Amino acid sequence: MGNNVVVLGTQWGDEGKGKIVDLLTEDAKYVVRYQAVTMQATL
Incomplete structure (x- = not known):
């Protein structure tokens, strides 16, 4: 089994x-990128 690496940017x-x-x-072998969308709502 291989290693997993997580890079977080805050x-x-x-x-x-x-x-x-x-x-x-x-x-x-694989590089996966995830980018969450910040929802801006006005109430």
């Missing part, structure tokens, strides 16, 4: 996640 904008993911996934 800041706004680019915080260097791309470079870290690049380094950690050089030999990865």
Whole structure:
């Protein structure tokens, strides 16, 4: 069984996640990206 790596970004904008993911996934078979949409509602 392989390893799983999760990179979380909790800041706004680019915080260097791309470079870290690049380094950690050089030999990865799959890379999955998920981006949640922030819902802005006015009441």
